[in-house]
Amino acid sequence: MKTLVFVSLVGLFLHDTTAVMHSLRYFFTTSSEVPNFPEFVAVGMVDDIQVGHYDSNTKRVEPKQDWMKKITEDKADYWEWETERAVYYQQSFKVDLDNFKQRFNQTGGVHIVQVMVGCEWDDETGDVNGYDQYGFDGEDFIVLDLKTMTWIAPQQQAQKLPQQECPDWLKKYVNYGRSSLMRTDLPTVSLLQKTPSSRVTCHATGFYPNRAMMFWRKDGEELHEDVDKGEILPNHDGSFQISADLQLPSDDWGKYDCVFQLSGVKEDIVTKLDQREIKTNYVNPIYMIIVIIAVVLFLVTIVCVAGFCLYKKRNGERAKWKHSNMFFIFTSGE
Template identity: 80%
Template sequence: MKTLVFVSLVGLFLHDTTAVMHSLKLFLTASSEVTNFPEFVAVGMVDDIQIGHYDSNIKRVELKQDWVKKITEDEADYWERLNQRAVDHQQLFKGNLDIFKQRFNQTGGVHIYQWMVGCEWDDETGDVNGYNQHGYDGEDFIVLDLKTWTWVAAQQQAVFTKQKWDKDKRLLEENKNYFTDECPDWLKKFVNYGRSSLMRTVSLLQKTPSSRVTCHATGFYPKRAMMFWRKDGEELHEDVDNGEILPNHDGSFQISADLQLPSDDWGKYDCVFQLSGVKEDIVTKLDKREIKTNYGKTSMRIVTFSFFQTLQIVKVFRKRV
């Protein structure tokens, strides 16, 4: 577990949107004698976006995205319970860190205990995968094998924990329920809400009358989208410069594609924006009246959707090592 600290391991964006992996993850970290760093930190993430943060200094769950904060209006009771759960796990992790020190015959110094738990869901194939990994001082300690539902001890010091957790039938049922039902169900809800909530804006931009025309989409989620130019219904590859997907400050994304000014009928050209999971494409005709420029007025085409009306961070299992 070399890279557990606040790292979201998400699938790469593919031009072909037929294989799209979404993730819901929680990272928990307890540390000792780390200067200017909280003793306990919890971070919740949907895909590669941090949505929530808790640490032993602030002692409150803080939402990190504007489109997530509105959930507190309808789910105030849930957030109170979530805050209490975070406080409970702060104490639990502090105790676990002491146990780790005893197992490794350590007394003082800098030490870190980490836990990553969550799931992934392919919204095209329906395949679901999960992970439940514990690490200590940058090394794997124990990992749950979701095929056999048994624990794998990565170090000798973890053998006792493996034997203890393998015999815990209640823990086994909690894990099965979480990874087969609860986590995937919530992840699907998040993704579906995301597809129908943020405002997506598609517009045509041009700096000067002789410069390329840029098709620009912003405010969309998730980070699985594609944009391209067409001529007479056929995708163009020449005279087109496709940009990368870039993040916005609110956790949404943007993308653009530049087109060299055509010498023939502009009516033959259009820009297509596709968002994973959304059946209808957004098609924008190349029309001079629709271009936003530095030398004239224009209109902007706006398409509106709804985002997370509900939020749930991964339910964690209160077990000592």
């Protein structure tokens, strides 16, 4: 079974500005014959943070952030309203799935329709961008209208979130969760290495938001060769992590440093490439052999000492028994 993953590029940012590109995305997944998985799942994301969830098993939209509960102060029936919309989407996308299966002459088996709709808003310039994507069985799906010779979405349901409605709600959500969404948490940066000959990894974890960059420099210039940049990944506590690998330099290590930049924070976190600061779990095989030999000798010594003590104890008991027996014979003879 193929899996479709929607990836959105929020865009580049300048690390010395406090401007933030906010985003609101809805992910809808309709499936058939997928074991232990709801037929329909809807997830709402604000700035890549999950804020709401609905599936065909629970049949109710539930908030995933405490600050999202504040929205009932302005709209008391908000969650009921969202649930009604989710039920409508569930029915609508079920029809889409059936239509796709008929179009491709497919009946049984596992099939998945995924839809992502949303918008982005720059809180400094006010610019708004909207988007929607359709996917069927792991492939992006669009249809060519032969009458107009234009590419269009296969169903009108791909336009379920009006362009004006999306940024309006996005601004409301950002206002409700401003204290959480607009916070900045600096990371812990470490240099890691598996073996003395492997690449050096610069790893930053615990930062927020996820609009961050990491790269290696040599003599103050960003390196593009011999560098492997990783993606920003989420941590279990809502923060993020990122890493960048550097091929071991053949020249002076003092020329190299790792730079971490976080949106909204003016100062970079710069970590010099210093072999003394590298953390590793690597153990030299020679040292390992020495440790094993030392452990074996220690165990042999313990066994020998225990055997000697046991031997002495047994001989002492025998000598004591013989002495007692001789005393008994001697006294009996009298």
